[in-house]
Amino acid sequence: MGRNAEPVSGGSARSGERRARMEQEDVFYSEQLDCGIEVVGQPMAGVESAAVGILVGTGARDEEPAHFGVSHFTEQMLFRGTEHYDARALSESFDSLGVSYDSTAGLEMTLISAVFLGDRMEPTLNLLGDILRYPSFPEPDVESVRTQLLQELLQREDQPAQKVMDVLRQEFFAGSPISHDVLGGEATVSVLTRADLCDYWTQRYTANNMVISVAGNFDWKIFVHHIRRLTEAWSQGRGRMVIDKPTPKTGITVMHRDAAQENIGFAFPCVSVSDPDYYAAALLSLCLGGSSYSRLFREVRDKRGLAYAVQSRFDGLEKTGLMRVYVGTSVDRAHESIEVVLDELRKLETEGIMEDELSTAKTRLKSQLIMRSESTSARMVANLRSWWFEGRLRPLQEIKEEIDTVGVDEIASLVRTMAVMDNLAAVALGPRSEEELFGGVTVQPWRR
Known part of the structure; x- marks a missing residue:
């Protein structure tokens, strides 16, 4: 646990809330589980909600040229169904809990997140664990997500400012994995298969390539207990990939x-x-x-x-x-x-x-x-x-x-x-x- 501020007593209820927030500002928790996952947390006074994020250390920079776009494709498939829930059942389960959930794949990492009321932590974590551990990558949804991603590539052509900023990074770091396009390209996205997505998930979504963070209204011991229960059988892989510092191109x-x-x-x-x-x-x-x-x-x-x-x-x-x-x-x-x-x-x-x-x-x-x-x-x-x-x-x-x-x-x-x-x-x-x-x-x- 991180530093703890000295408690202060007395004063109004409002000033007491401020002091509580200040005391918790320096309170941090961290623990590495036996499976290799690192878990961090920070309580926040005066809030009823909690936010959980799972950072997977993989993104566009980790892709092979033949599979450009696979990080984004894989991330988009996670909420399309698991071995225990189809896409509709997942959506209804999250909605019944009042959970706001999201996922995004970037250049260096992928993030799966959820915000929920603190007393609904266990069922929310169960759903997130199922998504990460047992995604089914249903074949019909592979084609619908592919269509969506190809449309995303076309849409960028109608956003010249974004296009310029993306190409600028790609040209500036040409020859380095940092130059990879997060959206991939039409040529590769069009031919990625379900097997490609499954292989990428197997190789990169491993316990020693993840950090889980929680902030807000939670009990640390209970949170770690649930995470340990959900992840104890998760496999380890190569872990975090190391790249060289790129040489910029003028x-x-x-x-x-x-x-x-x-x-x-x-x-x-x-x-x-x-x-x-x-x-x-x-x-x-x-x-x-x-x-x-x-x-x-x-x-x-x-x-x-x-x-x-x-x-x-x-x-x-x-x-x-x-x-x-x-x-x-x-x-x-x-x-x-x-x-x-x-x-x-x-x-x-x-x-x-x-x-x-x-x-x-x-x-x-x-x-x-x-x-x-x-x-x-x-x-x-x-x-x-x-x-x-x-x-x-x-x-x-x-x-x-x-x-x-x-x-x-x-x-x-x-x-x-x-x-x-x-x-x-x-x-x-x-x-x-x-x-x-x-x-x-x-x-x-x-x-x-």
């Missing part, structure tokens, strides 16, 4: 499409999720393009009216990180938009971040963390990620203090380490050619 990729807009993305390397500079990177992203006070929003949208959308996004991964900038603009203003974005990136290296920018970013980041921490589901996910990537659980106060210690000098050092202009990649989707978009721009990181 350059320009232009995808031609007849349209009235240009969608443009830029990427440069950043830090991993466990790096000491993680929160410095998060603050940098907020200063650059994280809200209406950010540099890119002011310079590209407010001051010049060049784009209808501009933003930055930081993603910390296990071995590396990625900072991306997106600009959605009209065709006739695309070239100037690129000029302004490149100039702002150059200024990051030459001028750094100002104190007032950093202060505003800190306030926003801490507010986001506090608001998310009031959700059992968000707290459960945060603890899963922290345990999986860092092997520890972190109190909110510790994170806030870490954010407060970041100064402009730390941001400047991070920017120098990233060497933004030397490691820049760009992707554009629209009617303009590479020369029309990037030719003659004042800042030319690709043509030094």
